[in-house]
Amino acid sequence: MDITYPPEAEAYRAGIRAFLTDNLPADWAGMGALHGEEREEFRRAWRRILADNDLLAPSWPKEYGGGGLSHIEQVVLAEELARAGAPEGFENDSLGIKLLGNTLIVFGTEEQKSHFLPRILSGEHVWCQGYSEPEAGSDLAGMRTRAVLDGDHWVLNGQKTWTSSGTDANRMFVIARTDPGAPKHKGLSFLLLPMEQPGVEVRPIVNAAGYDAFNEVFFTDARLPKENVVGEVNGGWLVANTLLGFERGVRVTTDAIRYAGELELLTQLARERGLTKDSHIRAKLSWCHSRVQLIRYRGYRALTSFMQGARPGPDGAISKLVWSEYFQRYTELAVEILGPDALAPSGDGNGAVLVVPESGTENSSRRWVDAMLYARAATIYGGSVQIQRNIIGEQLLGLPKEPRLDSGPFEEIGRLRTA
Numbered sequence: 001m002d003i004t005y006p007p008e009a010e011a012y013r014a015g016i017r018a019f020l021t022d023n024l025p026a027d028w029a030g031m032g033a034l035h036g037e038e039r040e041e042f043r044r045a046w047r048r049i050l051a052d053n054d055l056l057a058p059s060w061p062k063e064y065g066g067g068g069l070s071h072i073e074q075v076v077l078a079e080e081l082a083r084a085g086a087p088e089g090f091e092n093d094s095l096g097i098k099l100l101g102n103t104l105i106v107f108g109t110e111e112q113k114s115h116f117l118p119r120i121l122s123g124e125h126v127w128c129q130g131y132s133e134p135e136a137g138s139d140l141a142g143m144r145t146r147a148v149l150d151g152d153h154w155v156l157n158g159q160k161t162w163t164s165s166g167t168d169a170n171r172m173f174v175i176a177r178t179d180p181g182a183p184k185h186k187g188l189s190f191l192l193l194p195m196e197q198p199g200v201e202v203r204p205i206v207n208a209a210g211y212d213a214f215n216e217v218f219f220t221d222a223r224l225p226k227e228n229v230v231g232e233v234n235g236g237w238l239v240a241n242t243l244l245g246f247e248r249g250v251r252v253t254t255d256a257i258r259y260a261g262e263l264e265l266l267t268q269l270a271r272e273r274g275l276t277k278d279s280h281i282r283a284k285l286s287w288c289h290s291r292v293q294l295i296r297y298r299g300y301r302a303l304t305s306f307m308q309g310a311r312p313g314p315d316g317a318i319s320k321l322v323w324s325e326y327f328q329r330y331t332e333l334a335v336e337i338l339g340p341d342a343l344a345p346s347g348d349g350n351g352a353v354l355v356v357p358e359s360g361t362e363n364s365s366r367r368w369v370d371a372m373l374y375a376r377a378a379t380i381y382g383g384s385v386q387i388q389r390n391i392i393g394e395q396l397l398g399l400p401k402e403p404r405l406d407s408g409p410f411e412e413i414g415r416l417r418t419a
């Protein structure tokens, strides 16, 4: 593991720091310090600045409007944005640019790339992810949504669930079953669906923190053009998994920066409440500190192996496990520090931000309670901790694999609801 960056990366960092100094407002305190319309206006203007400087889609090749940056330059850029508390784009850009865009660059036809990539960059197409279904989240290949070819269109019937940003999006990348007679991983296709049409119904679900952050989506004879299949028909499992590989991407090192900022605020909260001399609270804050260091070193380890040419592999399961459980533990500690105040939280919340609250967010009781409630989901989304433990057990420790009873044709497994 290497914890120093090469001189070229440090030179790139100096350039990005200068860019941030030149382009962020002089009194910049972080996205969390902005509210309402002011916040949205800044985000729109900032996205434009990033796009004009080829920093909006840093990993895409230049020919598609990206930054063409090396892996380490992308990490440095993400680190500096995180450190400055400046966004990488719209919240949805992680789905459109990082997940779908990068996948289209690998698997898309030239027509697909030239049609979709500019529209992702301009913000005309806003994407959501249609993977999970009732009874098929962890067991992703168990999905039952069907797509049947009818002339020049695929016709989609079924249901997705836990669709983040479903009400904001006008496009969805969907995995659907196109050959129920094939084994369950082999009869799936990856499809690009326009959502603004009859037959697509989005129903918001309110989460524990009170935000309608995700949705159920129902398809009744929804249609998409035949050529909107990415990769091979019935070869969608490979495409879907490649996209999941992009999900973690450069966050390996930026996680530690965000969590270190959070820990500073948490320590400040303990200080404000006169609890930094309490041995129980001190021990817990020390544990948090060691965990943030662990996340940091795991980030460097992953970065070193990416730079040596490795692709994201099962090792990422350890990082997912560590940060998602840490997210829950330190927000629970915040609630412990708040004591009875956590029962009647006050002040500004985390502005419905769905991950770690953005820097500059007020150190209020409401913000910590929001974060604690949202952290419940961290051990579920992006792959639950139980599944990460299975991956670690089976793929890293060589423990016996779970018995499989579902290797035959999917329709014979008895779970498919045929139309």
Ligand SMILES: Cc1cc2nc3c(=O)[nH]c(=O)nc-3n(C[C@H](O)[C@H](O)[C@H](O)COP(=O)(O)OP(=O)(O)OC[C@H]3O[C@@H](n4cnc5c(N)ncnc54)[C@H](O)[C@@H]3O)c2cc1C
Binding pocket: 128, 129, 130, 131, 132, 133, 134, 135, 136, 137, 138, 139, 161, 162, 163, 164, 165, 214, 377, 380, 381, 382, 383, 384, 385, 386, 387, 390, 402
């Ligand atoms: C906030 C949030 C946002 C999300 N956003 C999206 C989105 O935008 N798009 C999308 O497609 N999905 C999204 N998801 C869905 C998410 O990916 C799934 O919830 C997740 O994969 C788990 O699937 P499940 O909910 O169906 O649980 P299940 O698969 O039903 O699992 C229930 C429990 O059983 C455990 N379990 C299941 N199988 C095993 C096994 N073999 N061994 C051990 N334990 C097992 C699981 O780990 C879990 O604890 C989101 C989820 C959340 C919470």
